[in-house]
Amino acid sequence: AIQLTQSPSSLSASVGDRVTITCRASQGISSALAWYQQKPGKAPKLLIYDASSLESGVPSRFSGSGSGTDFTLTISSLQPEDFATYYCQQFNSYPHAFGGGTKVEIK
């Protein structure tokens, strides 16, 4: 089974900061990766699919890149509503594993 390793597991940042989260797959998954945002007590929300495609309605400050085994989610200018936990998920093969999550906190 493919495993996803996210880093860091948590980070502290200020409003306006550029934030980068990485996701590494244990084997190549082409571009079959999605990123989700989850706030406490809420269901996750899709941000990015196919590694770099922005979901409709998601602000353009979110972007994704990468292919193969190394992927990145970037928030270009962190906003107050972006403080949340972020997860990557691979859908190249079953099981469709999630990464362990990255909690973005206010500095």
Add this chain to the structure above:
Amino acid sequence: QVQLVESGGGVVQPGGSLRLSCAASGFTFSSYGMHWVRQAPGKGLEWVAFIRYDGSNKYYADSVKGRFTISRDNSKNTLYLQMNSLRAEDTAVYYCAKSPGGHIDYWGQGTLVTVSS
């Protein structure tokens, strides 16, 4: 608009069974694959199972294989998860989720399953 509403959660003893349902609306249910994803209290997301749009293929996480069964009734726009031989480690919020092709684009609000004596 897409709506996914889970039900059937609750408290069950170890070794017991529970059936979750997910009522779908706002899209052509019979055209989309569907997932179950769970989240233990304070933990990350764990993918559980997937069923193709027509029910022809099903996939499971190793942690639930042989104990859980995913199914769907396209005439009722409803997804199911039959959970047998439940363990304490199955305690989680269970989400149903719609898949347009690989990734998940919509999630339900979740239903809590607690396995405890």
